[in-house]
Amino acid sequence: MSQAELSELTSVTRQTINAIENEKYDPSLELAFKLAKVLRTTVDELFIYGRDSK
Template sequence: MENVIRNKRKEKGISQEELSKRCGVSRQTINAIENDKYDPTLSLAFRLARELGLTVDELFIPKES
């Protein structure tokens, strides 16, 4: 899965640190998700989507083969 978290976070002017606090995870977790090194749990995916004003489907996109 690819995601648009970094782009949407920057559009809203939110730092990784701020987003991590809002979602109850570490900044390193946000960084790993943005760099496709970690797939979040479903509950974290919903928290990220809520904080960024998107649906989970809009936030995460299947990778093209």
């Protein structure tokens, strides 16, 4: 799924999706749940707290 498609399905900008992917923005809890729902996963699986970034 493209950033544009994901942004449309979650009602945010493509730039927001890009910033989340690049760990430059932490989404709100509401957005985190929307992302998890669209991607058919859980918030826990999508966002692993304390994960090393590289």
